[in-house]
Amino acid sequence: MKGSRRLKNISLLGAIVLSGLTLLSWTSQWFTLTLGGSEKGHAPLTVTGEAAAPGLVALALAGLALVAALAIAGPVFRAVLGVVQVLIGFTVGLSSILAIGDPIAASTSVVTAATGVSGKESVARLVASYTQTAWPWLAAIIGLLTLALGIFVLVTSRHWPGSSRRYQPAGSEPAEPGANPVSDWDTLSGGSDPTSR
Template sequence: MRRARSLAVVGMLGVGAVSVISSTQTWIDVTLSDGAQQPLAVAGSDAIPVLTPLSLAVLALAAALSIVGPVMRYILAALALAIAGIVGVATAQLLFTMPVSATAATVAEATGISGGDAAADLVASMALTPWPAVTLLAQILLAAAAAFTLVTARRWQGSAGRKYRTAAEAPADGSRPHDAIDSWDDLSRGDDPTA
């Protein structure tokens, strides 16, 4: 099951990286009705404001998933599934309905005219780039990685994080050998470790 953990972590890291990159790319080219020759480029983070923070959260979830215990695996996988749902639905809505509201911030910044109706009146046409489709596919892969984690997490081998557990979580019966870290702990408590 070590491979299952690696697949889940690498899958989530890949999706998080693609989503962060996608948030900086042009999603919509907007042509204004004022006769401007140059179309406005609307970045993914402008079209869907939650894209960048949730993509960064996926990267953090993936990193944490590599070291957490069994209970936290389920919590992190559920969070990843929720993020995939939120970003996936927002991206699909933009991809299939192309709402003018997704361009409002960019149009307002370029023209100085704000307000949903005023900005919508200025938009003559909109053209999507491939990035929304790439992001939607990434969210589907994230949902698959999260579901895979929920199904397989119980059988994963012990986490790499066990070396970070506190002394309170160590076996009470002293069944493990006394090591150098225990000697330092003895010194901190004022005990002589050589005794």
């Protein structure tokens, strides 16, 4: 029992930490762009995860909501939530890899806001160079770890202890005499003594 509770706690704590790290990567600097051409002399532009991978915040919040659901879910629903965790991890990783693969395309919104120039090709012509921080790679690793955690939940969740009694539906346990006054009154009216059961 203690081992199964530990598995559950590890899963819940891991999901909280990874969701928090996803949020942190979303707010961190991913790229720095230097513009050329008619925009030469413009200050370098800082691109955060918010612009490069805007979906990360929604994925992080979904991960936190998933923790709350996992804490009270039954065995079947835990398996469903494990699949959702895998999908969240996959999407976080994919968003990060796409930004790493094409930093200029991922930074288009920032360039457009600073210069008024829109369109992928027009923006690409403006960017003379860019540098990349470690955050996009860290976000990709966080996505991979989140995916692995989802698999861990799928494998171990059937061994977790059940949720506490307060989360179980009413009527899941047989009522004792005196627990339901209306039912006891009906029984007494019918000529039976409800306390004799």
